[in-house]
Amino acid sequence: MPKVGMQPIRRRQLIDATLETINEVGINDATIAQIARRAGVSTGIISHYFKDKNGLLEATMRDVTRQLHDAVAMRLKPLAGASTEARLCAIVEGNFDESQLHKAAMKAWLDFWSSSMHQPQLNRLERVSSSRLFSSLAAEFRRELPRDAARTAAYGLAALIDGLWLRAALGGKPFDFQLARSLTTQFIRQQLAGDTHP
Numbered sequence: 604m605p606k607v608g609m610q611p612i613r614r615r616q617l618i619d620a621t622l623e624t625i626n627e628v629g630i631n632d633a634t635i636a637q638i639a640r641r642a643g644v645s646t647g648i649i650s651h652y653f654k655d656k657n658g659l660l661e662a663t664m665r666d667v668t669r670q671l672h673d674a675v676a677m678r679l680k681p682l683a684g685a686s687t688e689a690r691l692c693a694i695v696e697g698n699f700d701e702s703q704l705h706k707a708a709m710k711a712w713l714d715f716w717s718s719s720m721h722q723p724q725l726n727r728l729e730r731v732s733s734s735r736l737f738s739s740l741a742a743e744f745r746r747e748l749p750r751d752a753a754r755t756a757a758y759g760l761a762a763l764i765d766g767l768w769l770r771a772a773l774g775g776k777p778f779d780f781q782l783a784r785s786l787t788t789q790f791i792r793q794q795l796a797g798d799t800h801p
Contacts, residue, residue, distance in 0.1 A: 614662075616642045617649065621663040626707035630660060630714035661724055664715045667708055668732050674700035675739070687746045688791055691760070694739055695787045698764050699780055709772040737761050747795055756794035763790055 620642035624633045635656055639646045653659040675697030682690050702708060719725040740760050744753035763786065771778040 613644070613648075614652075617644065617653075617659065618663045618666050621659055622667075622707040622711055625663075625711045625714055629710070630718060635659070657718075657722060657725070660715065660718065661728060663711065664725070664728055667702070667711060668728070670702040671698065671700065671732075672735070674698075674702055687743055688788075688795060691740065691743050691791045692784070692788055694736075694743065695760070695764060695784070695791075698736070699768070699778065699783055703768070704771075704778045709768075712768075713772055733761070736764070744794065748797075752794075752797075759794070760787065760790060763787055 617638065620638045621633070624638050624641055628637070633656065635646050635649050638656075638659065639649055649659055653662055675694050678693035678697045679690060682693055685693075703712070715725065716729065719729040737757050741753050741757035744756045744760075748756060767783045767786065768778075
């Protein structure tokens with residue numbers, strides 16, 4: 604976690620520089636010196652506020668996950684009285700927001716997932732992010748389905764969201780939002796109708 608007192612504009616510079624550096628060379632080859640140079644700050648500033656590269660990566664991923672949370676919340680806000688299907692589709696669309704689909708964010712997520720398997724503080728952040736998605740989906744499905752069925756449907760939809768995103772990230776092609784929307788909407792409708800057969 605960054606120390607208190609850093610100016611928001613300086614923090615934004617460092618996070619953007621981290622994303623750009625990861626996009627260019629990957630997290631393993633990114634150095635504090637490269638990030639500092641790109642942000643126009645000294646390496647001492649990074650060490651003071653973030654301790655090391657892992658601390659800066661954690662702050663960067665917290666920023667990306669906050670953008671994800673905000674993208675979902677923005678889509679759900681006008682849908683307080685809407686159907687379960689509409690609210691689930693809004694959560695899906697939030698997960699496919701532009702903030703999560705540009706090349707730098709996609710590479711950062713890939714590196715983050717890989718690093719989180721070996722670093723406890725990143726692993727905790729990854730678990731929180733995954734749990735948040737599952738919980739929000741399960742809460743919506745529970746409006747119409749029994750608890751166990753809602754949990755199964757939420758697990759399946761979360762896996763579909765992650766799988767579509769991952770396939771796009773690894774494929775190197777632009778994300779096909781229309782295809783993703785079609786597949787996820789079909790899955791949502793099948794689950795809500797109780798049709799769980801392939």
